[in-house]
Amino acid sequence: MKWILLILGLSAFLTLSGCKKKAAPAPPPPAPPPPAPTASISVSPNSIQAGQSASLTWQTSNATDVSIDGIGAVQPNGSQSVSPTDSTTYHLVAKGTGGTQEATARLTVTQPPPPPPPPAPTVSDEDLFAQNIKDVYFDYDKSDIRADQQSSLQADVAFLSQHANINLTIEGHCDERGSTDYNLALGDQRASSVKNALTAAGVSSSRIKTISYGKEKPFCTESNEACWQQNRRGHLVYQK
């Protein structure tokens, strides 16, 4: 028994110490590989409009077989004018004894801007109102319609007759001169004056509200006649 134990112990010792002592054999030095090919490709400019052309340029080395997808085999170095109709990725493959190298260049092709679309067939009533309606201006301390304001009123009547669904508010405004209460009454008269002119021309009075702002909400705040004239008005406002 002692014997067996001794053998086992000895063999274990030998096994363990053998593992420790075994040295890996040095690998043989590798043969120098053939040089790997290099490749690069670029396109200039990298964005064109359809119909224009761009210059594609590439360089390779250590390659025996150079090709570009979509163009075919090409010289190891070169350039070429391209004029694709759609965006294209140029994929260069350079093969040599040392391996294969790839490179890509992207040319973006934009479509020329389309012709402006035809105007939208419908414009909101509010926009039409703003485009067609004209305010009515007054003389100082007056609320009767001036002769030179008749054309504005006619334009307003024409528009409102064609757009019977549109309701409006007429705001009466005054310039900064004069007293507050009197200006509010004057503004009321100006708004009524415009309303009366519209209704006399056939616009239903139920479509028209009036309000006076007197000198509370001026359009222009300078103290001169040009500014005051801006503020002496019947202002027609689209009623939502």
Add this chain to the structure above:
Amino acid sequence: MNDPAGPAARQLPEFFRIAPAIVLFWICALLASPLAAQDWVKTGTSLGVEKVRLAVADFKPATADPQNAALLKTFNDTLWNDLDVSGVVELVSKSFYPLQVPGQPPEVNFLAWNAPPPNAAMLAFGNLGVAGGRLTVQGWLYDVKNIQSPQILGKQYADTASDTAARLMAHKFADEIIFRLGGGIQGIAETQIYFVSDRSGHKEIWAMDYDGSNQHQLTHLGAIVHSPRISPDGSRVAFSALTKTGWEIMMYSLDLNRMVGFPHMGGTNLSPAWSGDGLRLAFSSSRAGDPSIFIADTSGGNLRRMTTDKGPDVSPVWNRKTNAQLAFVSGRTGLPQIYTMEADGTNQQRMTDQGYAVSPNWAPNGQFLTFAWVRKYGPGDPGALDLYLMDIASKQWVQLTHDGGRNDFPSWSPDGRHIVFQSSRSGSLQIWSMLADGTKLQQLTFTGTNEQPNWSWK
């Protein structure tokens, strides 16, 4: 409150009782001169008469309470200002006063006051003290030329100690002095002024004491409001406001501190005016088309149209003495002019002959109108908007303001001696007050834009 002197039994000089007559006299004298329009004439009690020289000694502290100093300053400043702007007395400059001023009757050194330099005829003095949170003020008015029987007035006031109480006591004491020395004039020191201010960001109704103190906001409508008018009993403010449907007359209750109902009239409704008996309201309305004067009862019922001319009619005001006439503004002939009519709409009379005349206000005595007028109006004639006083019977007038800016919205004090108005003379629209002869100008507001003042009836 007691009155150690009993009712004032002194005979007062006749000239204190004839202030309105003096104003009228000077209007007439003025109009007799062809140069009338160019003259700066001061009318009123300051002309041809000598006012009582009144010395007002700073009240003395009666206790050692730390609150005394601040309350004494409030009291002394308020009393001095009330007496100064009253126009009834000539205040003796404090630089003439003896070093020792009295706080009690035994401390009065008559010779130090009744001889030059102070040369005062009257002396107001007293003391103020806080004890246990109670403020007590004792005040006297002495005729310092009458050493045997000097006391005209002796008053004692007591209330919880506060700045407001000190101010109120000064107002009450000032009113007593003005009543005695002004020949029975009811003082205005406790009156209120209602006005429009935009300092909250919107034009709202505000109120303040007559001297500009205690300014506070009443309405919070977030809209535009105009022309507040306090009711004769002081319980409600009527005004016009821009609502969703346009300008409507609205009512604010000072008893309830909130809006109370008034019917919407439709059209543009402006410038409400209370009759002196508080029973009717006149205003301008375009509910029937043209802006016209309407009269309703104060709940909006019994609405009647008073004017039917073409052209805007606005800014009615009642003759509060009779409640039988109104003045108003009409643009029936072009530029706005002042008119009067009977309360039933008859007898419409034009008062101003030219220019641009607005914002009439009827003097409490019924005899005068004050209004804003650009007397010569037109291209190349840039007249100023100034305040004028017109004798209604004769249509003769005098100019009250001369000092630049646009002056508008005059409103009489209840004693008929002061006018509050709006003016742009300081560079922005602010509220000013003056004696009705144009003197004693005082700016009352300074923050934001403040306009359209209306003086309470009592």
